[in-house]
């Protein structure tokens with residue numbers, strides 16, 4: 067395992083020089099955020115990003131993510147052109163030696179919360195989700211009432227997209243994912259890139275949209291869609307941990323034993339009701355995920371890939387991108403490295 071940290075590019079208020087000062091963090095996770103979804107990533111742009119990171123004495127180790135166009139997820143006729151573009155971006159990664167690609171296959175919304183500033187008893191704030199609050203959101207007005215998604219779609223765009231998904235069942239979404247992977251994995255394999263699908267967050271359908279990467283059996287099915295090492299997963303402990311039936315350490319052991327965990331997102335969540343949870347500090351004592359057991363499972367399967375602390379709370383008066391402040395994620399990075407050190411004695 068090696069510790070990484072997510073950086074949102076030159077516009078991120080958290081500078082690479084700060085990230086460089088977190089002990090043990092020598093690599094970052096980033097992406098080109100200003101390109102339209104579906105466009106191929108020019109190699110020169112990715113090279114410039116990698117050079118910016120390199121100038122701070124860090125390495126660009128993971129791309130998170132190259133978004134998958136909705137037309138690919140919908141199985142529309144122009145998906146072949148979009149998949150060809152995707153393959154071009156994967157080849158550019160390979161040429162630059164960036165070997166892990168985190169992506170997801172969630173329709174329309176690739177994460178969802180109903181509160182971005184839930185106050186915790188210690189005076190910090192955290193991201194939270196409550197299915198009942200989500201049910202009260204009226205999407206006929208667009209995404210304006212959705213925390214974090216206000217500017218994503220206007221009412222007409224959103225209604226058209228939701229209508230297009232109305233006839234897409236979970237099984238059809240699986241077929242569209244298989245179609246995508248059958249074409250992208252061979253390219254990734256040749257380029258030396260490992261794909262790492264991010265589990266659905268939260269791991270259940272929302273707004274009637276199918277979500278298929280939620281449970282252990284889904285991860286097993288995923289890696290079997292194309293039986294190649296380049297077809298793997300991101301073990302996101304917080305996403306998976308929001309579903310009480312998920313035994314995250316067991317999932318880490320099972321998928322890790324197949325050598326298909328290529329990236330680890332580590333954070334904790336506390337489930338407070340049926341499809342209701344909030345995020346917590348990273349250590350196991352504060353949430354429902356036993357991170358010691360997760361890291362032990364990863365260690366026992368010989369995990370050598372990148373790990374990053376996932377969302378943090380807002381603490382010490384920090385303000386910024388929800389979940390992606392500096393302080394609490396830095397604490398998480400230190401906690402996770404402490405656990406790992408304990409396993410390597």
Ligand SMILES: [Mn+2]
Pocket residue numbers: 264302305331376
């Ligand atoms: Mn994650």
